[in-house]
Amino acid sequence: xxxxxLENILTAMNIQANQKQKGIRxxxxxxxxxDISSHTLxxxxxxxxxxxxxxxxxKNVYIVTDSPFSNQEKLNPDQIILVxxxxxxxxxxxxxxxxxxxxxxVAITGTCGKSTxxxxxxxxxxxxxxxxxxxxxxxxxxYNLPYLMGIDENTxxxxxxxxxxxxxxxxxxxxxxxxxxxxxxxxxxxxxDKIRSFENYLAEKAKxxxxxxxxxxxxxxxxxxxxxxIDTSKFNGEIITFGKNKNAIFRMKKFQYHSSGMAFWMxxxxxxxxxxxxxxxxxxxxxxxxxxxxxxxxxxxxDYALKRLSSFxxxxxxFQIIEGRNQITLVxxxxxxxxASLRKGLETLSRIEMPSQRxxxxxxxxxxxxxxxxxxxxxxxxxxxxxxxxxxITKGSIAKDFEKPAIKAGVxxxxxxxxxxxxxxxxxxxxxxxxxxxxxxxxxGDDSDFDEVIDYLRR
Numbered sequence: 001x002x003x004x005x006l007e008n009i010l011t012a013m014n015i016q017a018n019q020k021q022k023g024i025r026x027x028x029x030x031x032x033x034x035d036i037s038s039h040t041l042x043x044x045x046x047x048x049x050x051x052x053x054x055x056x057x058x059k060n061v062y063i064v065t066d067s068p069f070s071n072q073e074k075l076n077p078d079q080i081i082l083v084x085x086x087x088x089x090x091x092x093x094x095x096x097x098x099x100x101x102x103x104x105x106v107a108i109t110g111t112c113g114k115s116t117x118x119x120x121x122x123x124x125x126x127x128x129x130x131x132x133x134x135x136x137x138x139x140x141x142x143y144n145l146p147y148l149m150g151i152d153e154n155t156x157x158x159x160x161x162x163x164x165x166x167x168x169x170x171x172x173x174x175x176x177x178x179x180x181x182x183x184x185x186x187x188x189x190x191x192x193d194k195i196r197s198f199e200n201y202l203a204e205k206a207k208x209x210x211x212x213x214x215x216x217x218x219x220x221x222x223x224x225x226x227x228x229x230i231d232t233s234k235f236n237g238e239i240i241t242f243g244k245n246k247n248a249i250f251r252m253k254k255f256q257y258h259s260s261g262m263a264f265w266m267x268x269x270x271x272x273x274x275x276x277x278x279x280x281x282x283x284x285x286x287x288x289x290x291x292x293x294x295x296x297x298x299x300x301x302x303d304y305a306l307k308r309l310s311s312f313x314x315x316x317x318x319f320q321i322i323e324g325r326n327q328i329t330l331v332x333x334x335x336x337x338x339x340a341s342l343r344k345g346l347e348t349l350s351r352i353e354m355p356s357q358r359x360x361x362x363x364x365x366x367x368x369x370x371x372x373x374x375x376x377x378x379x380x381x382x383x384x385x386x387x388x389x390x391x392x393i394t395k396g397s398i399a400k401d402f403e404k405p406a407i408k409a410g411v412x413x414x415x416x417x418x419x420x421x422x423x424x425x426x427x428x429x430x431x432x433x434x435x436x437x438x439x440x441x442x443x444x445g446d447d448s449d450f451d452e453v454i455d456y457l458r459r
Contacts, residue, residue, distance in 0.1 A: 001149040002100060003027050006062060009041060010081070012096035013064075013089045020078045024060050029093070029149055036061055043090050044069065055079075064089060091175045094148060098178045101151055105158045105177050106294055109170070109208050110185030110221075112341045113287045114139065114161045116315055117185055120277075120291035121159050124300060124308045129156040136315075137335065139163040144176040157298060162211075164204045165368070174211025181297060182208045183219040183290050186283075187226040188340035198372065206230045212237065219293050221286060222248045240297065242289045250293045255285045257351055260321060261314075264288070268302065275306040279314035280321070281348035319348055324457045327435035329357075332454050337366045337444035339376045346387040349440050357438045360391040362425070364443025364450060365398035373401070381405025392416045395425065395449065422449035426456050433457075 006024040007017035027039040033051055036042050038058040044050060044065040052071040055061045062079050063069075066086040083089040098105075106121065108114045115137040122133045132150045134143070139161035151158055162173045187202055209218065209232065216237045220227050223243035232239060242250035253272070255264035261278040264285045277288040288309055295305040314320065315335070322330040333345045342363075349359065361384060369376050384392060384406040392411050394400050400418055407413050419425045433439070439457065443450050 001028065002097075002152045004029075004097075006041070006060075009093060009096065013083065013092045015081065015083070015089075018078065021062075024062075026060075026062070029097075029145070031090075031145060043086065043093075045086065094145070094176050095178070098148060098151070098176065101153075101155065103151070103155055103157055104181055104298055105160065105179045106181040106183065106298075107160055107162045107174065107177060107179035107208060107211070108183040108185065108290075109162045109164065109205055110183075111188045111338060112336070112344065113185035113283060113290070114163065115335075116279075116284070116318060117183060117287040117290045118159050118161055119315055120288055120309060120312055121294050123312045124291060124295045124305045125157060125159070125298070127308065130154050131157055131159060133159040134161045137161075140165075141169065141173065144173055148176045162208060164201070167200070167204060170204050170207040170211060174208065179208070179212050180216040181219070181294060182212055182216065183294060184208065184221060184224075184227055185287065185290060186221050186224045186340065188338065188343075202226055202230065209235045217297055219290060219297075221290070223286075240293055242293050243286070250289050250296075252285060252289055255282065262288075266292070268296070273302055273306060276310045278310075278312055280319055280352060281344060283344045283348075284319075319345060322454065323459045324439070325459045326433065328433055328437045328439060328457065330454060330457055331438070331440040333440065333442045334364075334447070334450045334454075337364065337442050338368070339366065339380065342366060342380055342442055343383055345440065345442055346383055346389070349389075349438070350387040352438075354436070354438075357436050358390045358434075359388055360393065360433075360437055360439045361389045362393045362395065362439060362441045362450070362453070363399050363402055364395050364447050367444030377401040378405045381407075382409040385409035385411050390415060393425065393428075394418045395443070396420070396447075399443075422452040422456075425449070425453050429453070429457065 004026045006026050007022045010017045025039055026041045029041045031043045031045050033048055039060045042063050044063055047067055050063060050069045052074050062081055064081045064083060066083050072080055108118050118134055122131050125131050132155045147160060160177050162170060164170050187205060214235045217240060218235060218237060219240045221243050222241035222245040241248045244252045251267040253265040253267055255262050261276055262285050263276050266273045266289055277284055292305050296302055317332045317335040320332040322332055324330045381402050382405055392406055394402055403416050407416060441450050441454060
């Protein structure tokens with residue numbers, strides 16, 4: 001974080017600093033009461049209890065609040081900054097801080113591909129630029145302020161994921177980052193437990209354009225039918241497309257599967273480029289080309305960017321190939337499970353199997369589908385059969401919903417099993433697995449049982 005003067009922060013929030021508040025340096029801004037130390041500005045959300053006794057041990061701690069709190073009389077009155085509307089004051093601050101820096105900020109959204117595209121772009125840039133970026137897949141709104149505060153005088157470019165799990169998420173996230181470049185990877189059903197309809201979910205994602213003030217550069221997957229349906233008529237910036245579509249500006253001409261990665265050919269401005277990216281799946285190439293498009297917009301030479309991509313370390317648990325014991329092959333794809341990511345995982349699985357291999361799918365629940373759950377589990381069951389899964393194993397009560405449609409679509413009933421915990425699956429595999437089996441793991445949400453089984457089967 002760039003060190004700030006308290007009086008300048010207060011001015012940004014339309015507050016007149018008194019004499020005792022002038023010349024005070026602020027080195028940390030937080031809404032986490034456990035993160036308070038000397039020279040901190042603390043925004044007190046949700047009327048949380050303020051750790052007054054601990055604050056008394058620190059120097060220059062200031063509390064922004066819209067209501068009184070217990071024991072506040074034990075603090076110096078100058079430390080308490082009373083505002084009418086805490087949310088308004090907070091976002092006046094985030095706007096002030098973000099606009100201290102004239103740097104490109106890339107915001108990446110979509111149902112799948114956000115983290116991978118972000119990591120690829122970060123990998124391309126980090127050798128020659130100082131990059132502030134989302135860490136792994138930690139894109140919940142709680143992290144937004146720390147990510148913003150990670151920008152300082154040395155930052156050249158920022159790359160953030162802008163996730164949507166409920167109404168208002170996109171608009172609010174953009175009030176932290178004010179992106180200048182937006183990327184939309186692909187859209188499918190997800191988070192419809194809180195956003196009740198898919199149409200509203202898509203509309204929420206599309207608010208990235210408003211978050212960019214309808215300016216800057218928007219990078220869109222031209223092969224995605226849902227993205228093709230969004231209204232871009234009010235967007236006054238430049239739209240850059242990528243995909244296999246012949247009219248795509250970054251056009252993917254073809255790709256090939258290798259043992260642990262994808263070779264691909266791309267055309268841009270009438271010039272053809274060949275690249276290689278570690279990680280399997282058509283969607284891996286889509287993510288790579290989206291990252292290349294963003295890098296090119298930021299002024300990076302494409303040949304250099306392709307060279308950087310070839311050394312990219314594929315993200316763990318994102319269709320990660322693992323050598324298992326007794327000559328079995330494991331695929332850890334447990335980072336997430338929604339209809340789109342499961343579909344892409346199963347499609348990729350069908351591309352890498354060997355004729356002598358049994359294909360075994362171990363599936364946990366898909367997350368956050370709301371009223372679309374029955375329909376999506378029905379579709380997934382048919383996809384399981386169509387992708388040639390020989391053995392279906394479900395874990396947990398919700399995942400049982402894969403079974404009936406999968407059997408109806410052609411998976412043999414005697415090849416469908418259900419278990420409740422890791423120990424049951426491990427005991428089953430001890431006697432069931434044989435050399436050359438290909439075992440695919442997929443679940444939605446943090447389920448340590450899957451990690452336990454995968455570790456158990458590793459070589």
